[in-house]
Amino acid sequence: SILRGARGQTRPQVLRSLKECHVKVKRGSKSKLRVYVPEKSGGPPVYFVMQSLKVALPDVIVQGIHTVNRAVINEEKDGIVHLLVEGYGLAEVMGSPGVDGLKTTTNHIIEVEQTLGIEAARTQISAEISYIMKAYGIGIDPRHLLLLSDTMTFKGEVLGINRYGLSKMRESVLMLTSFERPTDHLFDAAAHSRTDAIVGVSESIIMGVPIPLG
Secondary structure (H helix, E strand, O other): OOOOOOOOOOHHHHHHHHHHOOOEEEEOOOOOEEEEOOOOOOOOOHHHHHHHHHHHHHHOOOOOOOOEEEEEEEEOOOOOEEEEEEEOOHHHHHOOOOOOHHHOOOOOHHHHHHHHOHHHHHHHHHHHHHHHHHHOOOOOOHHHHHHHHHHHHOOOOOOOOOHHHHHHHOOOHHHHHOOOOHHHHHHHHHHOOOOOOOOOHHHHHHHOOOOOOO
């Protein structure tokens, strides 16, 4: 397309790129550039050039963070401004001028882990669960939330409470069988001659033996 490689450029760079493509450009307001196709371009028909521009122009980043779709500004009575950003780029938002990085947070747990570390992700998991439950008027003991967040992060990475996450948390075949897709886990265990020590709660219940708890 005419604007190939223009993503992430500043306004002057976009203006220069368009002029290099022999496209007539006029400066509008601070946030607008008026683009005109020359009447005698000697290239493809004007219609096809305009269609190419129609597709390419919305993808040009004149200013800002390319992973952010939009930002909503909410100004409080005390003069404090809250910025709600839709998209990704926690590190870029934290480093933006005028943004207090210490008060910046996100509900994207994986991005928190990649930017701030596993301990920050653990804290954010508890905070997000608590926030969602409070919205529905459900109270949960904080110790239960901490137990869940510890379980999801104690391996040094964020693991989901699903068959993929549990397979990394535990090696017990019967425990995995009690959660999801039992036939697949049993078939895999038989094919690889895996054994189970039967020391967990789920395994003991399945086998009908006393649970090794106090």
